[in-house]
């Protein structure tokens with residue numbers, strides 16, 4: 654038996670007639686943090702949406718913890734223990750922080766109660782009564798992570814958590830992701846900022862134009878910036894910025 658927790662194989666996903674994902678495959682082992690890198694438009698979000706059942710792949714195979722989940726409804730996939738922190742954070746702007754967390758609870762039970770989540774995200778705890786629509790970008794990201802946690806995921810798919818955030822807040826978000834990993838949550842971390850993600854990832858996949866063009870150990874990739882820049886179609890200075 655291997656440790657493969659999430660196995661994605663030969664995924665082809667379309668939006669209408671546009672063929673977006675071409676034979677995408679990736680694996681996540683138990684407790685592993687896997688970075689999914691690539692430029693804007695590479696197909697990262699579509700890959701997450703395909704795994705979550707939000708966009709139905711035309712063909713391919715997806716198994717989670719030994720169960721085939723391809724073609725299942727998103728709520729059923731979520732119930733198996735797959736959490737999602739979407740790009741752009743998407744929350745109920747008119748509801749308070751606490752109400753957003755209450756709506757996300759799904760009764761599976763587990764380690765992460767709302768009280769526990771708030772203990773781990775003290776900044777959010779101070780804001781429980783505030784309307785989500787009045788939170789800063791960083792606060793919204795914390796809420797998006799908190800919301801995913803109260804569903805007690807065993808696998809968390811996180812889409813561009815650093816987008817639009819000040820460096821100090823990005824550090825805080827990454828500290829939380831590292832802590833989740835230390836607690837055994839497997840994570841797929843989608844980032845355009847490759848260097849940031851590679852620093853906490855175990856392994857990485859790079860996408861370009863809907864295809865996986867590279868996969869390997871994060872440390873190997875981190876040690877070879879020219880390779881990262883080549884894979885992502887960037888110059889070395891664009892990569893560093």
Ligand SMILES: Nc1ncnc2c1ncn2[C@@H]1O[C@H](COP(=O)(O)OP(=O)(O)O)[C@@H](O)[C@H]1O
Nearest residue numbers: 668671673691692693694695696697698699700
């Ligand atoms: N709802 C949609 N309808 C049609 N095309 C889309 C839709 N969403 C994304 N695309 C296209 O699919 C490709 C991959 O997009 P996406 O998965 O969002 O990339 P990434 O997350 O890597 O930036 C892009 O060419 C994008 O324009």
Ligand SMILES: [Mg+2]
Nearest residue numbers: 697698699740
């Ligand atoms: Mg995206």
